[in-house]
Amino acid sequence: MRMNNLGRATVAMVIISLSLLTACSRQDDLLLNGDSPQHVVEIIVWDKPYVGSADKPYYERMFKEFEELYPNIRVIHLEAAYQKEREQFMTAVAGGEQPDLYNTAFPDMESYMDQGIPADITEMWEAYADRVSFSPIAMNVASKDGRIYGIPNFMYVTSLLYNKRLFEESGLKPDEAFESWKSFGLAAQQMTDRANNRYGHAILGTEWADWFYEYYVWQAGGDLTSKNEDGTVKLTFTSEPAVKALQYFKELRFQYKATQLNVLQSLDDNKKDFYAGKAATMITTSNWFGEMIAAGINMKDIGTTMLPPGPAGVSLAQIGGGIWMLNPNASEEKRRAAFTYATFFTSKYAVEELLKFQKENGIMPNLLSVRMDVDPSSYVEGMPAALIHNIQKAVDESRLEYFLKSRLSPYVSKAVQEVLLDEETDPFEVLDKAQELAQREVVDPYNSEITMKTSGAPQ
Structure with missing residues (x-):
């Protein structure tokens, strides 16, 4: 016996209701x-x-x-x-x-x-x-x-996104380009062609500049903060890994000349540059691929990989x-x-x-x-299996962002911006200045609050 449309709708509603009630x-x-x-x-x-x-x-x-x-x-x-x-x-x-x-x-x-x-x-x-x-x-x-x-x-995870076509046109092999910070800098430099409005790497220099900068600190073997056993926090802006990472940002901008000219442009503009084939590489997250498809990108032209290992020989994604x-x-x-x-x-x-x-x-x-x-x-339909595999594999080599990031982000980001804007700026000096200010305005009050909570003293 055939079911009319009303009958089908009734059965469908019953099934949905039972599923909801079970769940x-x-x-x-x-x-x-x-x-x-x-x-x-x-x-x-x-x-x-x-x-x-x-x-x-x-x-x-x-x-x-x-x-x-x-x-x-x-x-x-x-x-x-x-x-x-x-x-x-x-x-x-x-x-x-x-x-x-x-x-x-x-x-x-x-x-x-x-x-x-x-x-x-x-x-x-x-x-x-x-x-x-x-x-x-x-x-x-x-x-x-x-x-x-x-x-x-x-939940999302980050990875390095690259345009396969631009690598081929430049005669570069991605595996070799992503072996180290130096090889990546040289590859980004080789793919930069100002006459054709193309550059090697979309660097993040907005008010969120610490978001991607912190990854390079990890690759250098460090972090921007450390948490003590009693819950208080210690700033490590001036640690060797943090300084090395900012120095590398400076090199990408001024030595390799491989970034966008407007280093303070928005993250959305970075994305648009990559989608339009102007930027050869950029950091991405696992939930941005919808934007790429909407922008008309052929996923077969796109590759993902871990960030190039830094001085510590490690490559970590962010979860x-x-x-x-x-x-x-x-x-x-x-x-x-x-x-x-x-x-x-x-x-x-x-x-x-x-x-x-x-x-x-x-x-x-x-x-x-x-x-x-x-x-x-x-x-998902039409997404290369290798791309999905690399995104999901990145979870195994991932870590959380630095502790107290939401409060400290403006201080770190300003230091990154200063280095990207002025070739004469010394990475250690701007990080030292940022740390001194963040210690006074954020960390001292935070640590005091935590100490009072753990000691049971009235606030």
């Missing part, structure tokens, strides 16, 4: 068992999609599905300030207006845990059967001293992402409601629905997932 049964238990209230619980979540977001229709649909599944939870969706979210969030925390659920970046999580900003959700997490499906790397970011303080919802963080000052019922909401959006069902939406709408997904039972590459 979210544990959240129901966490929210409704014991003394949990049956009245409506209202939570504030900073997750309203930005205007023009390609994924906005997906989130609006999922918001409605959550409302239908959990009528006793009312979610107030607020939009965070674009590119000023950290400042907005910390202002809210200081003013006692921390949202019930907030998505924080990986590098902020450790300092937030030290300051007691996220709620301890260990008991709820251990009662959540699906916890075993989450990436151990991402879970490490959300953990401290065996306790759980967040739920990973997004980053987002963590759902609950408000420790919210009531228990609000925390349980927030946990239910966060685990709904990180469920296998929700993650796969996003991938399906992206595939149906021609959006290239992030090639990494915080869930080990979801493979984003299975939703």
